[in-house]
Amino acid sequence: MSDDGGAAIEDYYLEERLFPPPEGFVDDAVVADRSIIERAQHDFEGFWADQARALDWFDDWHTVLEWDLPFARWFVGGTLNVSHNCLDRHVAAGLGERVAIHWEGEPGDTRTITYAELLADVERFANVLKGLGVRRGDRVAIYMPMIPELPVAMLACTRIGAPHSVVFGGFSPDALRDRIDDAQAKVLVTADGGWRRGAVVALKENADTAVAEAASIEHVVVARRTGDAGGTTPMTDGRDHWWDELMSKAPESCPPEHMDAEDLLYLLYTSGTTAKPKGIMHSTGGYLTQVAFTHRAVFDLHPERDVYWCAADIGWVTGHSYIVYGPLANGATSVMYEGTPDFPDKDRWWDIIERYGVTILYCAPTAIRTFMKWGTEFPERHDMSSLRVLGSVGEPINPEAWVWYWTHIGGGHCPVVDTWWQTETGAIMISPLPGITTCKPGSATFPLPGIAAEVVDDSGKSIDRGGGYLTLTRPWPAMLRGLYGDPERYKETYWSRFDGRYFAGDGAKIDDDGYFWLLGRVDDVMNISGHRISTAEVESSLVNHPSVAEAAVVGAKDDTTGQAIIAFVTLKAGQNETAERGEELRGHVARHIGSIARPRTVIFTDELPKTRSGKIMRRLLRDVAEGRDLGDTTTLADPRVVDEIRRLSTAQPTED
Numbered sequence: 211m212s213d214d215g216g217a218a219i220e221d222y223y224l225e226e227r228l229f230p231p232p233e234g235f236v237d238d239a240v241v242a243d244r245s246i247i248e249r250a251q252h253d254f255e256g257f258w259a260d261q262a263r264a265l266d267w268f269d270d271w272h273t274v275l276e277w278d279l280p281f282a283r284w285f286v287g288g289t290l291n292v293s294h295n296c297l298d299r300h301v302a303a304g305l306g307e308r309v310a311i312h313w314e315g316e317p318g319d320t321r322t323i324t325y326a327e328l329l330a331d332v333e334r335f336a337n338v339l340k341g342l343g344v345r346r347g348d349r350v351a352i353y354m355p356m357i358p359e360l361p362v363a364m365l366a367c368t369r370i371g372a373p374h375s376v377v378f379g380g381f382s383p384d385a386l387r388d389r390i391d392d393a394q395a396k397v398l399v400t401a402d403g404g405w406r407r408g409a410v411v412a413l414k415e416n417a418d419t420a421v422a423e424a425a426s427i428e429h430v431v432v433a434r435r436t437g438d439a440g441g442t443t444p445m446t447d448g449r450d451h452w453w454d455e456l457m458s459k460a461p462e463s464c465p466p467e468h469m470d471a472e473d474l475l476y477l478l479y480t481s482g483t484t485a486k487p488k489g490i491m492h493s494t495g496g497y498l499t500q501v502a503f504t505h506r507a508v509f510d511l512h513p514e515r516d517v518y519w520c521a522a523d524i525g526w527v528t529g530h531s532y533i534v535y536g537p538l539a540n541g542a543t544s545v546m547y548e549g550t551p552d553f554p555d556k557d558r559w560w561d562i563i564e565r566y567g568v569t570i571l572y573c574a575p576t577a578i579r580t581f582m583k584w585g586t587e588f589p590e591r592h593d594m595s596s597l598r599v600l601g602s603v604g605e606p607i608n609p610e611a612w613v614w615y616w617t618h619i620g621g622g623h624c625p626v627v628d629t630w631w632q633t634e635t636g637a638i639m640i641s642p643l644p645g646i647t648t649c650k651p652g653s654a655t656f657p658l659p660g661i662a663a664e665v666v667d668d669s670g671k672s673i674d675r676g677g678g679y680l681t682l683t684r685p686w687p688a689m690l691r692g693l694y695g696d697p698e699r700y701k702e703t704y705w706s707r708f709d710g711r712y713f714a715g716d717g718a719k720i721d722d723d724g725y726f727w728l729l730g731r732v733d734d735v736m737n738i739s740g741h742r743i744s745t746a747e748v749e750s751s752l753v754n755h756p757s758v759a760e761a762a763v764v765g766a767k768d769d770t771t772g773q774a775i776i777a778f779v780t781l782k783a784g785q786n787e788t789a790e791r792g793e794e795l796r797g798h799v800a801r802h803i804g805s806i807a808r809p810r811t812v813i814f815t816d817e818l819p820k821t822r823s824g825k826i827m828r829r830l831l832r833d834v835a836e837g838r839d840l841g842d843t844t845t846l847a848d849p850r851v852v853d854e855i856r857r858l859s860t861a862q863p864t865e866d
């Protein structure tokens with residue numbers, strides 16, 4: 211493998227023990243019937259058609275799958291509506307009073323929203339959007355904190371067939387503008403601000419900066435969240451509108467559009483190997499089918515009694531699929547939390563689990579590792595006996611964190627499901643099934659029913675044991691349908707490295723028992739706390755700074771966040787390598803992209819090590835970064851680093 215980005219394989223074998231499903235799980239499990247798994251193996255199209263039948267369709271499909279590699283069409287000819295499936299059909303089934311969302315704001319305010327109430331809000335907001343001129347097929351950008359108005363806005367878009375593009379609230383005005391521009395969004399939905407660790411994030415201010423340069427936006431809708439705490443919110447006449455004012459005037463009822471199964475449901479921008487984020491396109495019928503199935507099967511969801519909490523942000527795919535669409539399609543009761551785990555104190559998460567009686571918890575390994583550092587005293591203060599299933603997502607989970615999660619959060623009675631998937635796959639692809647799969651800590655175990663994954667070597671040959679590249683060999687319903695506006699890049703990025711295979715960008719290993727182990731990215735994508743950031747995007751931001759001549763960015767191993775961003779920077783002649791300059795550059799990237807992209811460390815160097823063809827030797831830079839104890843925020847202008855790079859580059863002339 212050229213550039214494995216992840217931990218050494220030995221690290222994954224620290225824990226050899228097997229963890230069978232806890233007692234009591236086997237008979238009760240959603241996928242206890244193994245014939246489902248067998249059917250998926252023999253007839254994957256038939257299997258997915260069965261899953262699609264669990265949804266409400268206005269018109270049946272005539273063909274389950276049309277596969278013209280690499281373009282798939284699922285449930286061809288079928289029509290449905292996502293908001294109808296997530297809301298109306300549950301209300302019609304008498305579940306209107308069931309809680310859809312237990313929402314908790316960071317300052318401690320709460321809201322309880324039933325399915326009937328959510329439907330009413332969605333219908334009204336769909337009418338608000340229509341009133342602002344949004345028509346079927348128009349794109350709507352959404353830039354919001356974790357408040358109930360966010361899923362309302364998304365579902366309202368699906369009701370009228372307007373694809374949404376949610377932009378994570380931690381992204382900068384520039385990042386928002388680029389995404390609005392690429393999608394040519396007509397309306398932006400935002401809020402005055404959001405709460406983060408007791409401070410106000412100035413969302414409307416960011417939105418104003420972005421919209422000033424985004425000509426496609428005709429209207430901005432602003433939900434009230436922080437009010438006066440964020441200062442007064444300037445509103446531009448004719449363009450900006452308060453959410454509540456439009457809602458109070460909007461008609462109550464809005465019938466759902468009959469959408470084609472293949473209609474674009476949403477765009478979600480994610481980082482690739484270039485500086486330009488890719489607009490991942492998700493479809494309507496296939497996407498909803500797979501997120502609903504996986505949400506039931508992987509979390510062993512019993513909607514009538516479970517309280518499910520996915521602690522991601524809706525700005526990422528995890529939130530789209532497993533806070534909004536999966537849980538609501540299944541009629542589940544979810545917890546939605548606005549803030550961070552350490553606010554106002556380190557008891558917050560466990561307190562939420564105790565108060566709401568959470569039964570299923572889904573979060574990222576970074577969070578688990580942070581809790582491990584804080585110690586068991588915090589979870590031990592709370593009654594968390596309600597928990598039944600624990601999930602992990604976003605990055606490889608190390609066996610120690612897995613076992614800690616199992617022992618200290620799950621009390622030894624909850625299966626831990628490590629779920630591998632991507633923005634592109636739309637839904638979980640590789641994961642244990644509670645009640646069925648015997649787990650090995652650190653392994654995502656096996657591909658789910660209906661999914662065909664293989665590990666291949668450099669030449670593209672499938673291997674059944676050992677390490678290589680993770681590929682998918684058959685289309686799956688929730689797969690991306692392309693990159694917005696760029697079909698060639700779609701083919702090139704995902705389908706050209708190995709003939710006839712989708713290449714995920716991840717390294718993986720299959721052990722002697724056939725278990726899959728995810729080893730991290732093999733391309734220039736970093737994974738910081740489960741969030742994807744491209745090295746090229748950070749580099750291009752750095753070289754935008756007037757003092758920078760050249761920059762190379764690598765993701766180095768980090769005990770808490772999985773990887774951390776380390777930037778090697780060569781300054782222009784006459785510029786000084788000072789700690790202040792390093793801080794300035796870190797701040798520059800945070801302002802340009804968003805604070806998740808802020809380099810942990812900036813290292814000044816006179817030269818960047820390059821191959822003869824001029825390619826930066828990233829592997830070597832990572833070795834340097836990982837081989838040293840680089841402080842969290844310290845900026846090093848350290849001649850020893852430069853010496854080390856020089857020494858290593860003469861010692862290892864390999865092309866990277």
Ligand code: PRX
Binds near residue numbers: 603654715716740
């Ligand atoms: O490298 C893999 C890692 O996250 C990447 C996908 O990132 P994104 O599209 O932002 O979606 C994250 C949430 C699904 C993958 O290419 N990844 C995701 N889940 C796992 C993982 N790596 C190891 N184990 C996982 N369970």
